[in-house]
Amino acid sequence: MxxxxxxxxxxxxxxxxxxxxxxxxxxxxxxxxxxxxxxxxxxxxxxxxxxxxxxxxxxxxxxxxxxxxxxxxxxxGEAFYPADAQRRASVERWMDWGFSWADAIRPIFFQLVRTEADKRDAALIERSVARAADLSAILDDVLGRQEWLSGDAFGIGDIPVAAYANTWFQLPVERPSRPNFERWYAALQDRAPFRDVVMIPLS
Ligand SMILES: N[C@@H](CCC(=O)N[C@@H](CS)C(=O)NCC(=O)O)C(=O)O
Missing domain, CATH: 3.40.30.10 (Glutaredoxin)
Structure with a gap:
């Protein structure tokens, strides 16, 4: 077990x-x-x-x-983690990029979810929202050319970015329109494990 x-x-x-x-x-x-x-x-x-x-x-x-x-x-097995070196690296690239994405979202999450309203740093929130908005353009671009970050099918390349993307979409901040990124986020919500594990109330 x-x-x-x-x-x-x-x-x-x-x-x-x-x-x-x-x-x-x-x-x-x-x-x-x-x-x-x-x-x-x-x-x-x-x-x-x-x-x-x-x-x-x-x-x-x-x-x-x-x-x-x-x-x-x-x-x-192969469905989750390709054996081919280039396909595998393409998947892993998004897992590692997920830490840059997380670094942008984390301050907004900590400020708006875990910090009392009168103790929040508005400038930090503004800077982090701008950074996340910029990074979401990179996601929008790739997701305009392929269905999932992992390629043609969902895989582990989607998971790290998606965990923080859910927070990005749940937080009460202004987000630029990113149609391909939004299409991917909607597709994630068709997956019961994503809804049950990731889309729980932020705390
Ligand atoms: N690079 C580590 C980061 C782990 C990490 O920062 N975990 C946070 C929660 S997301 C943590 O342990 N915080 C301290 C705590 O929860 O007590 C990983 O990906 O596992």
């Missing part, structure tokens, strides 16, 4: 749980991090004191994108 440690309102935990659901894996998720804290046993598993961490048949792994790659490679 796969164990996933991490509170479900964490973007990086959502990514892993979402893939587990897409792949129909049996898993046991345990709340760690944020208000749940981290005990010494957890810090021994993950010396970064961050979530998520998984344990699969005695194998312990942290770093959410590495976990996605591992689960896709070990349990998902």
């Amino acid at each position: 796969l164990t996933i440690w991490g509170r479900i309102n964490s973007h990086n935990v959502k990514k892993v749980v979402w893939l587990g659901e897409e792949m129909g894996l049996a898993y046991d998720r345990r709340d760690v991090g944020g208000p749940f804290g981290m005990d010494e046993a957890y810090r021994t598993l993950n010396p970064n004191a961050l979530i998520p961490t998984i344990e699969d048949d005695g194998f312990v792994l942290w770093e959410s994108n590495s976990i996605l790659r591992y689960l896709a490679a070990s349990h998902g």
Whole structure:
């Protein structure tokens, strides 16, 4: 049985749980991090004191994108993780780009969701919204040429960007029109695991 440690309102935990659901894996998720804290046993598993961490048949792994790659490679097969080097790299490029995208969204999320209204930094929010809007043009461009970030079919290349895209679309900010990016976000919502795991209220 796969164990996933991490509170479900964490973007990086959502990514892993979402893939587990897409792949129909049996898993046991345990709340760690944020208000749940981290005990010494957890810090021994993950010396970064961050979530998520998984344990699969005695194998312990942290770093959410590495976990996605591992689960896709070990349990998902070609449908989730292409064997061809160039196709695989094209998928992984979006997973890694997802951290730039996350860096743009994170300050807006922390400010508008986890900071009291009178303590918010309006300039930081404005700068971050402008940065995310610029980056969304890159997504709009690629999604005008291919259906998914992973290519012709949904795959792990979509997951990291989508976890934060959901937050971007849920936050009360002004977003420029990006029709291809919006089409992709609508298509994600046809997937039950995306709705159930990712589209939970922001907290
Ligand atoms: N690069 C790491 C980042 C992990 C990370 O920053 N996790 C956050 C939650 S999204 C965390 O552990 N925060 C501390 C906490 O929840 O207590 C990964 O992708 O796994």
